[in-house]
Amino acid sequence: MESLARDTKLVIGMVGLPARGKTYISRKIARYLNWLGFKCGVFNIGEYRRMICGTKECTADFFDPKNDEAVKARNECANTALVDLIKFLKEGGDVAIYDGTNTSIERRKMVKQTLTEKIESHSLMWIESICNEEKIIETNIRMTKVSSPDYKDVDPDLATRDFRERIEQYRKKYEELSKEGDGENTAFIKLYDVGSQFIMNNITGYIESKVVSFLMNLHITPRPIYFTRHGESAFNIEDRVGGDPDLSERGYKYAERLSQFFRGELENGNIQKNTKILTSTLKRAVHTASMIEIGVKPVYLKSLDELNAGTCDGMTYEEIATRFPIEVKERKSDKLNYRYPRGESYLDVIQRIEPIIFEIERSKQPVIVVAHQAVIRCLYAYFSKHDIMEIPYISIPLHTVVKLIPGTYYAHETNYKIDVETGCVEEINVVKYSLIEDYRSVKA
Amino acid sequence: MESLARDTKLVIGMVGLPARGKTYISRKIARYLNWLGFKCGVFNIGEYRRMICGTKECTADFFDPKNDEAVKARNECANTALVDLIKFLKEGGDVAIYDGTNTSIERRKMVKQTLTEKIESHSLMWIESICNEEKIIETNIRMTKVSSPDYKDVDPDLATRDFRERIEQYRKKYEELSKEGDGENTAFIKLYDVGSQFIMNNITGYIESKVVSFLMNLHITPRPIYFTRHGESAFNIEDRVGGDPDLSERGYKYAERLSQFFRGELENGNIQKNTKILTSTLKRAVHTASMIEIGVKPVYLKSLDELNAGTCDGMTYEEIATRFPIEVKERKSDKLNYRYPRGESYLDVIQRIEPIIFEIERSKQPVIVVAHQAVIRCLYAYFSKHDIMEIPYISIPLHTVVKLIPGTYYAHETNYKIDVETGCVEEINVVKYSLIEDYRSVKA
Numbered sequence A, B: 001m002e003s004l005a006r007d008t009k010l011v012i013g014m015v016g017l018p019a020r021g022k023t024y025i026s027r028k029i030a031r032y033l034n035w036l037g038f039k040c041g042v043f044n045i046g047e048y049r050r051m052i053c054g055t056k057e058c059t060a061d062f063f064d065p066k067n068d069e070a071v072k073a074r075n076e077c078a079n080t081a082l083v084d085l086i087k088f089l090k091e092g093g094d095v096a097i098y099d100g101t102n103t104s105i106e107r108r109k110m111v112k113q114t115l116t117e118k119i120e121s122h123s124l125m126w127i128e129s130i131c132n133e134e135k136i137i138e139t140n141i142r143m144t145k146v147s148s149p150d151y152k153d154v155d156p157d158l159a160t161r162d163f164r165e166r167i168e169q170y171r172k173k174y175e176e177l178s179k180e181g182d183g184e185n186t187a188f189i190k191l192y193d194v195g196s197q198f199i200m201n202n203i204t205g206y207i208e209s210k211v212v213s214f215l216m217n218l219h220i221t222p223r224p225i226y227f228t229r230h231g232e233s234a235f236n237i238e239d240r241v242g243g244d245p246d247l248s249e250r251g252y253k254y255a256e257r258l259s260q261f262f263r264g265e266l267e268n269g270n271i272q273k274n275t276k277i278l279t280s281t282l283k284r285a286v287h288t289a290s291m292i293e294i295g296v297k298p299v300y301l302k303s304l305d306e307l308n309a310g311t312c313d314g315m316t317y318e319e320i321a322t323r324f325p326i327e328v329k330e331r332k333s334d335k336l337n338y339r340y341p342r343g344e345s346y347l348d349v350i351q352r353i354e355p356i357i358f359e360i361e362r363s364k365q366p367v368i369v370v371a372h373q374a375v376i377r378c379l380y381a382y383f384s385k386h387d388i389m390e391i392p393y394i395s396i397p398l399h400t401v402v403k404l405i406p407g408t409y410y411a412h413e414t415n416y417k418i419d420v421e422t423g424c425v426e427e428i429n430v431v432k433y434s435l436i437e438d439y440r441s442v443k444a
Helices: A022-035 A045-053 A068-090 A105-118 A134-145 A156-171 A206-217 A234-238 A249-267 A283-289 A317-323 A325-333 A346-362 A373-383 A388-393 B022-035 B045-053 B068-090 B105-118 B134-145 B156-171 B206-217 B234-238 B249-267 B283-289 B317-323 B325-333 B346-362 B373-383 B388-393
Strands: A009-015 A040-044 A095-099 A122-130 A187-192 A197-201 A225-229 A276-279 A367-371 A400-406 A410-418 A425-434 B009-015 B040-044 B095-099 B122-130 B187-192 B197-201 B225-229 B276-279 B367-371 B400-406 B410-418 B425-434
Touching: A009 A022, A009 A068, A009 A105, A009 A206, A022 A040, A022 A095, A022 A122, A022 A206, A022 A346, A022 A373, A040 A045, A040 A068, A045 A068, A045 A095, A068 A095, A068 A105, A105 A122, A122 A206, A134 A156, A187 A206, A197 A206, A206 A346, A206 B206, A206 B346, A225 A373, A249 A283, A249 A410, A276 A283, A283 A367, A317 A325, A346 A367, A346 A373, A346 A388, A346 B206, A367 A373, A373 A388, A373 A400, B009 B022, B009 B068, B009 B105, B009 B206, B022 B040, B022 B095, B022 B122, B022 B206, B022 B346, B022 B373, B040 B045, B040 B068, B045 B068, B045 B095, B068 B095, B068 B105, B105 B122, B122 B206, B134 B156, B187 B206, B197 B206, B206 B346, B225 B373, B249 B283, B249 B410, B276 B283, B283 B367, B317 B325, B346 B367, B346 B373, B346 B388, B367 B373, B373 B388, B373 B400
Parallel strands: A009 A095, A009 A122, A040 A095, A122 A187, A225 A367, A276 A367, B009 B095, B009 B122, B040 B095, B122 B187, B225 B367, B276 B367
Antiparallel strands: A187 A197, A197 B197, A225 A400, A400 A410, A410 A425, B187 B197, B225 B400, B400 B410, B410 B425
């Protein structure tokens, strides 16, 4: 929504015991808001502690609220993180996430007061993650904590035991967010057991309500997401932009091969009959998607149509260069923001496909998206580790299926290059990457 | 999102003591979902009671849970409403709202069981409105209950007293929604004091999460909303569609007059310096909006751009008729769904401007929207009493300001016709209409 929300800075403060997914939630929100074009940074107090205090003393008693010296050291880390957070907002940041336990009312009041003193116009919202499902906590400890620098060279079982002691240390001083304790007007969201229940208090504001909707659609059930462009079209052959051409002969062959590919995925149990197929309203995509025979009908969405090239629609790149040399120059200098005359920019596409991101996030079933180069660049960037600035340059070749399986901590990606003549499927670019160690984390 | 959500039927059951705004919430949700293109009906148990039992016996003791005969009669009304609700969904309805008190667990379980038996694929979500602010309750009773057919020819003070007794009768058997009482998996939202606090349990599903976001943005603070088209453009003179022409000389004059008008509104205290001005990215709107001198800068939103006429963009209606006679015929037969080749339909515009509706609903400050004919038709229809089918035919003339003040129960509308030459402002179409007695209410 462009500049609708840019008047006030937003600080999101996380609250909760260790191993309640606070960092996961922080990174997800940051990724989402950055993708939307907001400048959002995460300030993780644990990272500051490791940077300032090192990791040697990080056994559970360092987290004992009665260990005065440790309390002092930990407060210093929290304060340093807060100073950096304020600096980030003053230097043009839109949203800053303060990722720590913040388990006492005293600490939260201190944060509130510091922000009030230091940032003129801002709002503060707390997000508390409460999780009592032992299985989720155990997985979280094993997957993220044991492998953390705090437990380098420590036996995993020993590390787990120590980490559980650390949790108990925090529990001693834990005061849940409440209207009574934190004040009637405090804006907060309490999430129970990864979104099965929510409590919200005094949530207003544009970004705030976007964040809530986003959180409501999150889940941690892994399922594959497939992206593919339509088969080759007449315009692809002529190197023309946009238009509504039909598939070429080769394009129709791809549609057949694609159907074969997904029938294979069905047989292998990678997808089920409840898979969702989403496609655009343009012929080349409609014809590609409607040939996928796995027992479900595609849903045709205008919001998946290709980036609108406005007055350049239907021209070849050569024609555009000859007729609009200035436009071509402008586009080169800022491809993300460049808007074709009477058409769209990449940022416009991001705004328009946001509901699709929600739909895919929300779905616990596999999702297949058959769309177009620019649209898939935007969708794929959200789910993978690409920065918003990279979006216009991401390679999404024709006749290739991108398969992503985002988990809680890691995403798996495989690309399948399909030879339309032979039907040969080549697996390329098989990678696994962390969704927790986010490059967008702001470090001092 | 077109057909993304059409697989399952949704039933929304209201819960709460009388005078807690259940009917207001029901009508708002119905209006919103209907506007989005879902077929949504409200089944108000009170209306069924008045229809079946009449209004003669409607003193407080009719609502005493110990009055066996009355309990039986009231159950019958509730059941009749439920039968109609099921019929509505079976005959093509998408969402049905069961608007009653539903204050006992027993009753809610009965509703759930009946729906499970009668409708194959559906989901059920409860919305409970809890209000303890005496002022809101008092206003609600005075504004809606005292004037209801139940209290025809009864002294208002007497009616208020009787209605308060009725509330006490319901309170005797009131069991709030809870995981413990209604079951762990029950989907519910609890709203406290008109949205200051929310509790949500197990909310999943596309429409459900839309409804939650919608409720989060509701408030009952009245403030004016202004809609106006840009000033006359070169294309308006030539009767051309779309394009990105600048304002004509008359158009610039309108922009000046419009600025005068809003400076007057500012002086009269009708708007304040925190007013929001939203406009599109097209020259004729940008130039009109940017001339409004009330101390705030407009926000330029691509989503407010005019309906995209695709390949017909820039043509006169005459040219379109000559070159695309079949298109013109199709458009005439279903103007709401008709999509220009490579362009948009009215329904497409509704999808794309939905965030604007949220933004306006959410705003407690006055909002000025400077946009285009089709876009304003869609926005205006949502806030006024127009049906979605009427949208393409609503008259939104040039050089006219539509001012709406939606309250909780009534909306006030005034249109101001501005003579660009003389600067004379004529008030036309001054109306007040109820937002509670909604034409969309489904009656047996």
